[in-house]
Amino acid sequence: AQKITQTQPGMFVQEKEAVTLDCTYDTSDPSYGLFWYKQPSSGEMIFLIYQGSYDQQNATEGRYSLNFQKARKSANLVISASQLGDSAMYFCAMRELSSQGGSEKLVFGKGTKLTVNP
């Protein structure tokens, strides 16, 4: 079963507007972490924001905020005041604790391509 679902293959937003990128997740582990990464066309994965499952408040990092709704198992990324440089792929990921060796790995969704129009 897919553990991270990003239902929006592509999104468009006008410069200076806000945009919400959707992410739902599935886990039975009470302790987990949720991440958002940005991947520009150059390929590197850039960390944006993190939300722990026990965090009481929604995470914020500058223009990025995470709308965490635990009961709905959703962790949507909100980008405020979009800039042309925000055009990129955005990936939602969940930290999964493996039973094998106690390692932690990230499980990624398929991503959403965001295009910011001038």
Next chain:
Amino acid sequence: DTGVSQDPRHKITKRGQNVTFRCDPISEHNRLYWYRQTLGQGPEFLTYFQNEAQLEKSRLLSDRFSAERPKGSFSTLEIQRTEQGDSAMYLCASSLEDHGTEAFFGQGTRLTVV
């Protein structure tokens, strides 16, 4: 600190050849991960090291793949007898042991098997 460094950035190889990629993590990070990303997909976990110990390998990692981190610093990923299906972006990431938060990724090595 220059972040996670991967070499080469691009590799084109003929089917059946062996290739080796290198990853230099952030110096104080003892956890190192390899992921593979195919077109239109998110990265998929391949393997994980804590210091020099390889603690987990994904089922995606066939016998043709081997990864090492001999001194707990840089890591290499080797693919033997490459196949066209191996064409992908190979991403390396590193983190602190009790990071709880982000893993830092390199810029990746894009492999094309022709």
